[in-house]
Amino acid sequence: MNDGASAGGYAGQVLRVDVGGGSSRTERLPGEWIEKYVGGRGFVAKILYDEVPPGTDPLGPLNKVVMAAGPLSGVFLPGSGKTHFGAKSPATGGYGDSNIGGHLSPELKMAGYDVLILEGAAADPVIVVIDDGKVSVRPGGEYWGKGCIEAETALKRDLGEDFEIAVIGPAGENLVRFACISHDFGRQAGRTGIGAVLGSKKVKAIAIRGTHTIPLADPEGLRELGKSMYRACFSKPGFREWTPNGTAGVTDWVNEIGAFPTRNFQTSYFPEYKKINGDRLRADIHLTDKGCMGCPIPCGKYSLAKVAEGQAHVEGPEYETIAMIGGDCCLADINEVGYANYVCDELGLDTISAGNVAAFAMECYERGLLTEEQVGRPIAFGDLPSVLYLFRKIAAREGIGDLLAGGVKAAAEKIGGGSERFAIHVKGLEWTGYESRYAPAMMLSYATADIGAHHNRSWAITFDVARGRGKMEGKPEKVVELQHVRPLFDCLGVCRLQWVEIGFDLEWYERVFPLVTGRKVSWDDLLRVSERVWNLTRAFSIRHVPGWGRAMDRPPARFLEEPVPDGPAKGHLITADQMSELLDNYYALRGWDNNGRPTRGKLEELGLDDVAKHLWG
Amino acid sequence: MYRVRVNVSGHAREYFPAERLGAWIELSEPCPVARILAGWSVSPELVMAVFIDGVKAGLESVAPNGAEILIVTPPAGG
Numbered sequence: 148m149n150d151g152a153s154a155g156g157y158a159g160q161v162l163r164v165d166v167g168g169g170s171s172r173t174e175r176l177p178g179e180w181i182e183k184y185v186g187g188r189g190f191v192a193k194i195l196y197d198e199v200p201p202g203t204d205p206l207g208p209l210n211k212v213v214m215a216a217g218p219l220s221g222v223f224l225p226g227s228g229k230t231h232f233g234a235k236s237p238a239t240g241g242y243g244d245s246n247i248g249g250h251l252s253p254e255l256k257m258a259g260y261d262v263l264i265l266e267g268a269a270a271d272p273v274i275v276v277i278d279d280g281k282v283s284v285r286p287g288g289e290y291w292g293k294g295c296i297e298a299e300t301a302l303k304r305d306l307g308e309d310f311e312i313a314v315i316g317p318a319g320e321n322l323v324r325f326a327c328i329s330h331d332f333g334r335q336a337g338r339t340g341i342g343a344v345l346g347s348k349k350v351k352a353i354a355i356r357g358t359h360t361i362p363l364a365d366p367e368g369l370r371e372l373g374k375s376m377y378r379a380c381f382s383k384p385g386f387r388e389w390t391p392n393g394t395a396g397v398t399d400w401v402n403e404i405g406a407f408p409t410r411n412f413q414t415s416y417f418p419e420y421k422k423i424n425g426d427r428l429r430a431d432i433h434l435t436d437k438g439c440m441g442c443p444i445p446c447g448k449y450s451l452a453k454v455a456e457g458q459a460h461v462e463g464p465e466y467e468t469i470a471m472i473g474g475d476c477c478l479a480d481i482n483e484v485g486y487a488n489y490v491c492d493e494l495g496l497d498t499i500s501a502g503n504v505a506a507f508a509m510e511c512y513e514r515g516l517l518t519e520e521q522v523g524r525p526i527a528f529g530d531l532p533s534v535l536y537l538f539r540k541i542a543a544r545e546g547i548g549d550l551l552a553g554g555v556k557a558a559a560e561k562i563g564g565g566s567e568r569f570a571i572h573v574k575g576l577e578w579t580g581y582e583s584r585y586a587p588a589m590m591l592s593y594a595t596a597d598i599g600a601h602h603n604r605s606w607a608i609t610f611d612v613a614r615g616r617g618k619m620e621g622k623p624e625k626v627v628e629l630q631h632v633r634p635l636f637d638c639l640g641v642c643r644l645q646w647v648e649i650g651f652d653l654e655w656y657e658r659v660f661p662l663v664t665g666r667k668v669s670w671d672d673l674l675r676v677s678e679r680v681w682n683l684t685r686a687f688s689i690r691h692v693p694g695w696g697r698a699m700d701r702p703p704a705r706f707l708e709e710p711v712p713d714g715p716a717k718g719h720l721i722t723a724d725q726m727s728e729l730l731d732n733y734y735a736l737r738g739w740d741n742n743g744r745p746t747r748g749k750l751e752e753l754g755l756d757d758v759a760k761h762l763w764g
Numbered sequence: 765m766y767r768v769r770v771n772v773s774g775h776a777r778e779y780f781p782a783e784r785l786g787a788w789i790e791l792s793e794p795c796p797v798a799r800i801l802a803g804w805s806v807s808p809e810l811v812m813a814v815f816i817d818g819v820k821a822g823l824e825s826v827a828p829n830g831a832e833i834l835i836v837t838p839p840a841g842g
């Protein structure tokens with residue numbers, strides 16, 4: 148068994164901080180974790196499974212926030228600035244995690260740690276400061292109440308520009324269940340509400356400065372291969388075409404195939420999409436590009452958005468924000484989308500869930516399920532002041548905002564009147580930027596993603612297009628394949644966009660892994676790790692949430708009952724029978740039972756014997 | 765004889781015939797990009813943008829003899 152401290156690519160230590168008591172301690176990184184879980188998302192899943200017992204209140208002191216680097220984080224290769232956060236999710240009650248770009252994990256490793264675990268809860272606001280081996284929990288009252296960007300600016304001023312900061316905004320402080328963690332003035336670990344878990348611990352910020360060197364098995368070999376990897380990125384034919392617009396470049400395509408969330412997913416085509424697409428971003432508001440550590444294809448588009456209320460610098464909007472605040476709330480002006488993006492960023496709201504929740508509220512209002520008196524003013528699709536009003540109320544948990552701060556599932560349970568049929572989520576996590584009634588593989592991806600409705604585990608919509616959008620055959624196979632490949636990047640601690648966006652070849656990662664770690668593993672070995680982690684996160688959620696299984700692997704009623712009313716996907720939906728067939732095949736491929744529970748045999752095959760005992764006795 | 769070279773960018777490259785990409789292909793007469801893809805049984809919906817010798821074009825564009833065609837597939841946004 149490898150010893151964590153001697154393996155290249157790892158700092159070799161886990162840092163635990165009791166934010167209530169103010170104490171901290173270090174532990175050696177177990178070799179078993181390296182071998183079985185690799186890093187990043189794998190470490191997060193392992194720690195949460197072992198240390199957060201069923202019954203834990205996601206916003207109580209027994210929940211933990213885990214931040215983890217991967218073995219490739221911070222080393223000389225494209226896109227190595229990725230960091231993984233995790234906690235029991237206040238949005239779903241199940242396993243929650245979210246990935247963030249920037250510079251956090253390299254700094255954490257240079258400070259001497261692969262993993263940071265925050266435990267307990269403070270009585271008053273604090274900040275956690277990690278300055279190499281010196282770890283302190285300090286009063287943070289002066290930063291509490293500030294927006295994310297404002298607080299990050301103040302913390303850098305007070306602690307030093309060379310600290311890397313993760314911070315929450317008012318939404319996290321007020322326990323909004325889709326509050327994010329922010330870093331690098333506009334990057335977010337947005338999903339599953341981990342910002343609220345930090346808020347429940349009264350942790351405003353984590354500040355890290357590291358000065359050590361990350362150990363490498365073969366520095367010379369890595370230098371040479373790293374150079375080749377950058378050259379390979381630059382020489383990819385898509386490099387020049389993708390980089391100018393970043394992810395926003397996909398807006399036209401998603402509309403043209405009829406998959407763009409519009410009017411709270413009532414339809415899948417926004418006629419004014421050319422006013423909020425990548426070209427408009429580039430031409431109207433873009434100032435410069437901004438990327439994570441060592442990224443040759445920076446997807447961050449730093450912009451200046453101007454609206455009647457004022458103007459603001461913002462990193463973005465990227466595609467998901469364009470889809471959920473633009474299309475789904477019907478804002479047909481890239482300046483408006485950019486400005487609303489900025490407001491979310493300061494408040495510390497996940498733009499995906501925030502846009503989804505605002506659109507849900509506007510549909511409830513249109514249908515008379517929410518009154519002007521309840522909302523506090525009229526609200527309407529396409530109206531920026533309505534959207535900003537809702538975001539601010541939610542972050543403050545004032546009036547209608549308190550009702551909406553639990554997300555669309557919780558809000559629909561309170562509002563009633565059939566609103567649960569158009570509350571667009573899976574398991575309590577709001578749906579993201581791909582309307583999937585004419586894309587069965589994508590629909591299955593959302594239904595089975597381990598954190599609730601999320602696109603990044605398996606972006607299968609091009610497979611739907613390539614293999615026939617109405618066909619069911621082969622779709623579960625592709626979803627399983629992607630659910631292992633894509634999250635593997637989150638274990639490695641490296642960005643996947645070089646692969647998915649410009650076609651950077653996967654074989655590079657198999658080649659670079661031994662140069663960093665000294666361990667030769669095949670790509671198939673790594674995929675096996677990813678499958679193990681997938682089963683572990685599934686088991687976590689099954690143990691924590693009654694009914695987590697087939698009944699919850701399900702799209703909202705709107706997608707099963709209402710055909711798309713117009714646009715390129717007009718007339719299409721997925722029937723309940725088709726969905727059931729997709730799930731049957733998916734579970735069989737995974738080695739799960741008919742209710743979506745990993746079987747004892749599958750768990751033991753993956754070396755998860757303890758998990759098998761928990762699930763099956 | 766009409767010769768063009770087709771390259772594909774992005775992860776959806778896997779849905780194109782690998783042996784054809786980056787190689788010169790020969791056809792009896794000039795034809796639109798869409799017809800080349802149809803001959804490969806590739807859905808035009810997989811195409812986000814077309815560039816001919818570095819200049820933005822479209823699926824109905826006919827590349828000149830000896831041109832390089834770049835097909836950009838959709839990025840997995842966000």
Ligand code: SF4
Nearest residue numbers: 226438439442446642
């Ligand atoms: S592509 Fe974007 S998210 Fe990925 S490393 Fe580059 S800047 Fe970061």
